[in-house]
Amino acid sequence: MTAFVDHPxxxxxxxxxxxxxxxxxxxxxxxxxxxxxxxxxxxxNLIQTSTLTLLALLVGFSLSMAVNRYDLRKTLEESxxxxxxxxxxxxxxxxxxAGAKIKSALLHYTKLRLANYRTRxxxxxxxxxxxxxxxxxxxxxxxTQVAKEQPTPIGALVVAGMNDVLNSQDxxxxxxxxHIPLGAWYLMIIIALLGCVVQGYGAKGNLRKGLLxxxxxxxxxxxxxxxxxxxxxxxxLIHVEPRDLARLxxxxxx
Numbered sequence: 001m002t003a004f005v006d007h008p009x010x011x012x013x014x015x016x017x018x019x020x021x022x023x024x025x026x027x028x029x030x031x032x033x034x035x036x037x038x039x040x041x042x043x044x045n046l047i048q049t050s051t052l053t054l055l056a057l058l059v060g061f062s063l064s065m066a067v068n069r070y071d072l073r074k075t076l077e078e079s080x081x082x083x084x085x086x087x088x089x090x091x092x093x094x095x096x097x098a099g100a101k102i103k104s105a106l107l108h109y110t111k112l113r114l115a116n117y118r119t120r121x122x123x124x125x126x127x128x129x130x131x132x133x134x135x136x137x138x139x140x141x142x143x144t145q146v147a148k149e150q151p152t153p154i155g156a157l158v159v160a161g162m163n164d165v166l167n168s169q170d171x172x173x174x175x176x177x178x179h180i181p182l183g184a185w186y187l188m189i190i191i192a193l194l195g196c197v198v199q200g201y202g203a204k205g206n207l208r209k210g211l212l213x214x215x216x217x218x219x220x221x222x223x224x225x226x227x228x229x230x231x232x233x234x235x236x237l238i239h240v241e242p243r244d245l246a247r248l249x250x251x252x253x254x
Contacts, residue, residue, distance in 0.1 A: 005185060005228045008236040012225035015189070019196045019217030026200025027213065044202045051195045052216075058188050059223050065180050066231040073175045073233060073240045077117065080168040081244035084110055087161035088252060093154050094146040102142050102158075103252075106165075109135045110249050113169065117242035120234055136166055176233045185224075192220045 005011060084106060091102040112132045119125050143162040147155045199216050229236035 002179070002182065005179070005182075006232045006235040008225045008229040008232060011228050012221050015192075015221040015224055016217055018189075019192060019221055020214055022193045022196035023200035023203075023213045023217060026197035027203050028200075044198065048195070048198045048202055051191060051198055055188065055191045055195050055220070058184070058191065059220075059227070062180055062184055062188060062227050063223070063230070065184075066227045069175065069178060069180075070230050070238070070240065073172070076168065076172040076175050077240055077242055078244045080113065080165075080172050081242075081248045083161070083164040083168040084113075084245075085248050085251075087158075087165050090158050090161045094143075094150070094158050098142065098146050098149075102139065102146075102162075105135060105139050105142060107252050109139065109165075110245060110252060114242055114245045114249055117240060117245065125234070132169070136169070140166070180227070180231050188224060192224070195220075 004014075088103055088106050091099040091106070093099070094102060109132070112128055112135060116125070116128050116132065119128060139162055143159045147159050149155070150158075196217055200213060203213060229238045233240060
């Protein structure tokens with residue numbers, strides 16, 4: 001289900017077909033199985049209104065969760081760029097030789113982090129993660145050596161800056177894999193299906209034969225696809241653009 005949600009365009013098509021099928025089931029099959037008496041239509045309208053209201057609340061809460069996660073990923077990207085830039089400046093405190101090695105490794109590290117935000121291929125992403133881990137090990141070894149050679153507050157400052165760099169990457173990756181719970185997705189889809197069935201069951205006359213029966217399925221499918229798009233860092237159309245890392249990369253290369 002997680003991989004399915006990570007592809008909003010596929011999710012939209014599948015949900016649209018399911019919801020239209022649910023409307024058609026309610027309009028044609030269910031009404032033949034259980035005929036709707038005229039005196040029960042008011043009760044059916046109440047059920048339909050309650051179901052769609054609950055669905056609207058769930059969609060709204062889920063959209064809010066997705067937007068908050070998106071904003072958090074943008075904030076952490078900015079924090080990551082700031083941490084790298086600060087440590088790059090502190091590298092001068094480590095001495096000429098050690099500072100040059102730290103700056104070179106940080107430059108490589110920044111390129112990898114920038115590529116991590118932009119890549120969509122699972123194979124390239126896995127390779128990027130491995131390369132990033134290797135560079136992180138190298139960076140930590142370099143600052144550890146600085147701390148041994150300079151057991152002073154200045155050496156501690158360099159080590160603390162590198163610790164912030166590595167922690168910021170961990171925070172960014174944790175935010176990337178933090179998604180809306182699957183239980184919320186199941187609940188929204190089930191309630192949406194029930195709402196579509198009730199809409200079809202309560203449709204009158206030519207409403208069942210026209211394009212009006214597709215309004216609710218299209219609206220709900222689009223809403224859920226939008227939520228999935230915002231909540232999927234590596235899928236869909238909406239992504240966190242690493243502007244801060246790109247700007248940092250330009251300044252480091254200069």
